Amino acid sequence: MPGPAPWHVPAASQNSLCPPNGEAETTPMTTTERPERSVPKPVFTDAEAGAREFPDSSAGARRYNYFSPAKRKQTHYEDVTVEVQPDPRHYLSQGWIYGFANGETGYPLHWTKLKAWGVDEPEPRRGPGTGGLHVQNWPAHGWHEFRDPNEEWEQTLYRYNANVVRQLTQNVDNARNSKAFSLWASNWVHFVERHVGAWMHIEHILGLYVFAANERSGPTNMHNTAMAANSARKIRFAQDLALYNLTLTEEIDGFDGTAHLQAWNSDAEWQGARALTEALTAVEDDWGEAMFAANVVFEPLVGELFRSNLVMQSAAPNGDFVTPTVMGAGENDYSQRDLRWTVACFAPLTQDKEFADHNRQLMAGWLTKWVPQALESARTMQPLWSAADHKPPRFEDSLDRAKNRFAGICRDLGLDSPEELKQ
C-alpha cells in the first residue's frame, strides 16, 4: 500500500497548542477558548444484560455451559479452571497441533501408570468429512472428575499465601521487639541454626523439582493447577525458613546463618532425608508416583515427623515460642491443603469403576518401594531427638504417631497399610 509512513506527522500539526508562524503570539488564548482535547467520547450503547430479549438473552444463558459441575451448582473455581486445558476426546476436533519429537502431543494420559476409567478408549479418529466427533457422553474418562477441594485459583492462592507471610512477619517482628530470642537455651540456638535450617532445603527441592517439575505432566488443568499451587506453598515455606534464619542471624549473637548448609551437606542425620528427597526428584516419567511418594509417604513419615513431632514439640520447653509458628505454617500447608487435594486425587482411583485393582496394586507397589526408604530416613534422623537440652517425646513415640497418621491416610485412600510399616 503506497503512501507516506503513517507515523510521519507534519511538523505543523504536531501540537495544536502552538500553531505555526507565531500565531500564538498575536492571538493569545483565553481560558474560555481552550481547544477541545482529542479523547474518546462516552456513548450510550445500552449494551447491558437484560436490555433486550432474543435467543440466549435469558439468565439461564449466563453460565459457562461447556462442562458439567461436580456438584449441583458450578463453582467459581470450576468456571476459571475447567476445560482451559483442552482434550482431543472432548472438543479439540483439530487435535493438538504441535508434537514432541517422539510423536507425543499435548498432555498424554500415559505420563503416569495410574489409570482412570475410559483412558484405554481410543481417541476419536478424525479425518476428511468426519466432522468434529465431539464426545457426547462427557466426561470421556475419569481424570476429568477431579476437582481440587482447595479450589485453588489466583484469588485463593494469593489470599492464603499473603495471609501466611503477613502472620509470620508479625510473629517474628513481635518476637524481635520483645527480645524473645534471648530466652532460647543455647543448645536450642544451635539446633535451630543447624537442623531447622536444614529443613528449608527439603521444602525447596520438593517445591521446585517435584511439584513444579510435574505441573506440565498432569492430565487436566485441575491436576496441574493443584500441583502448581502445592509447589508455590512449598517454595514459599522454604523461603520462610531461609528468611527466618536470616533474622536469627541478625538477632542472636553467635547464630551461624550458614550452619544449615553444613548440616545439609554433611551431617549424617540429614543424609537419609536428603537421599530420599533427591530420589523423589528422580521418579521417571510418572507424575502420579512423584505426587504419591511425596505427599502420601514422605510427608507424614518424614515431614510431619520432623516438623510436628520434633521441632514443634521441642521448641516451647527450650524457651522458643516463635519457631513453632514458622514451622506451623508449613505444617498447615500440608495438612490442610496439600494432603486434601492429594486424597481427593488418589482416593477415587482406588475405587475406579474400571481400574480400581490396577491402581491399588500400583499404589501398593509404590508403598513397598517408598515406605522403607522413608522409615530409613526417619531413623537416620533419630539423633536429632537428643540434640536439645529439653527433650521432646521419645523418637519411637514420635515415629509411632507418624506411622499412625500415615496408616490413617492409607485408609482414607482405600489402601492397606504396607507390611513395611512394621519395620
Added chain:
Amino acid sequence: MSRQSLAKAHQKIQELAWEPQYHEPYMKYKTDYTFRKAAKKDPLKQVLRSYFPMEEEKDNRVYGAQDGAIRGNMFRQVQERWLEWQKLFLSIIPLPEISAARSMPMLFHVVPNPELHNGQAIQMIDEVRHSTIQQNLKRLYMNNYIDPAGFNNSLRNFQSDYCGTIGRQFAEGFITGDAITAASIYLTIVAETAFTNTLFVAMPAEAAANGDYLLPTVFHSVQSDESRHISNGYATLLMALSDEDNRQLLERDLRYAWWNNHRVVDAAIGTFIEYGTKDRRKDRESYAEMWRRWIYDDYYRSYLVPLERYGLVIPHDLVEEAWTQIWEKGYVHEVAQFFATGWLANYWRIDAMTDEDFEWFEYKYPGWYDRYGKWWENYARLATPNGHHPIVAEDVDYVYPHRCWTCMVPCLVREDMVMQEVDGQWRTYCHEVCRWTDAEAFRPVYQGRETPNMGRLVGHREWETLYHGWNWADVVSDMGFVRDDGKTMTAQPHLDLDPKKMWTLDHMRRMGPLLSPNVILNEMTDAERDAFKADYNRQGPAGRSAPSDA
C-alpha cells in the same frame, strides 16, 4: 516484608540452591541446545514473602475496579463491536497463559542454573494468575453484557473453531518440542518480550476508548508481571549465547518464532484494534503505528539489535518483511476481511464497516477504500437475511483462500502463496517462511545437523478438511455455534439482536456444501496444481479473482 532488605533477602534465598548428591533429577524434557553451568544471576530478585502480598494487592485493585464497573453500569457505554471480538480473544488467551505456566518446568530440566529456576517458578505462579483472572473477566462479561452467547460456551467454541486453532499456536508452541525453542525463544524472547506489548498494552487502550475499562484493568495488571518474565528470557538467552554451538539453533528459532508470532498475533490483535473499534479519531494510532512503536522501535531496535554484539543473528529481513506485510500488503485488512467472510463459522458477531470507518481507514492507510471499500459495502448489503446467502456464497469477487499449513491463517496475500509436497501431502503456505518452518525447521535434521528434539507440526491443521462435503447447517450445529432456541446462530454479520434479523440454521441449510481447499488441492493433477498456483498468485488484493487479461 520485615526490615530485611530485598537484596539481602534475595541473597539469602540463594543458599537454597541445590546440587544433587545422591540422585540426579529426572529430565523429562529435552533440548538440542547445550548449556554450561554458569553463575547467571536471577534477574527477578523476587522473594515470595513480598511477592504474595504484592499480587494480592494488585488483585484487590482489579476486583475493586470490577465491582465499580458493575455499579457504574459500564455496560451501558460499552461498544458491542468491541465486546464481540472479546468473545474470540478471551476464549483464546487463558490457554496461552496456563501453557506458559506449564512451560516453566521444561526450563528447569534443561537450563542448569538453580538461580534462574527461582524466577521461572515465580513466572509459573504468575501465569496461573493470568489464566484464571482472564477466565474470570470473561465470566463477568458473560454475566453483564447484553449478549452472553459466545462467552457462555467459549472454551468449547475455541477448541472447535479455526480461529481458536490459529490461537493455539500461541500456547502449544510454548509447551511442546525442544524445550528451549518452545519455552525460551518462542515464549519469552519473542512472544512475551515483543508481542505482549500489543496484546496487553495497545489493545487495552483501545478497549478503554470503546467504553470497556475492565480489560485495561485486568491486562495492565497482567502486563506488570510480564516485565519480570522478559528478564527470565533474557538471562536464559545470554546463557545460550555463551556456547557457539547454539548459534545456528538460535538463528533458526528466532526466525521461526518471530515470523509465527507476526502471522498469528498481528492477524488477531491487528483485527481487534482496527476493526473492533468505534473510535475513529484521526489522531488515534492505527495498528501499524502501534506496531512501529511497540514492536519495531521498542523490541527490534532497542532489545533485539543490541544482542548482535553477543553473536545473535537477528532476522532483520523478516522484521522488515513483517512490516511490509502490514504496511504495503495490507495483512491485517486481509485477515479482517477473511474473518468477516467466514462469520458463519465463528461464535461472535461482526458488523459492517460504515462511512465513518471508511474515512478513518483511508486517512490511515491511503488507498484502503479502493482495495476493501466495495467488499465491505457488499458485506453491509448482505448482512440481514433477505433471500440471499451469507457473503461467502455470494458473488462479491472474493476467492475463498487456501489455508497456510504452518500458521493456519489463510494464504491471504495471494502473491506470496507457495506450495510443497511434504510428508506425502500437498500443502499451501502463506509465505516462504511458513514453508521453511514446516519443511525445514521442524525436522529432525536442520541444515545437516541432527536436531532430534525439535518438535513436529501435527494435527488436522486445515479446519475445512473435517467438514468436507457437509451442509453448512450441519457444520454450525456440529461445532455448537447455535443459540438456546436451537436454530438461531451465535454468529451474525451485524449487531442487531432483533430475532427477525438474525440468521438461523434454516438459512444455512439452503447453501451448497462446504468443501476443503486442501482436499481439492490433493485431488488435482500436477498440471492442474501448477495452473491453480499461477492463478492464485495473481489474485488479490482483497481476495479478488485473478485478472482475466493477464
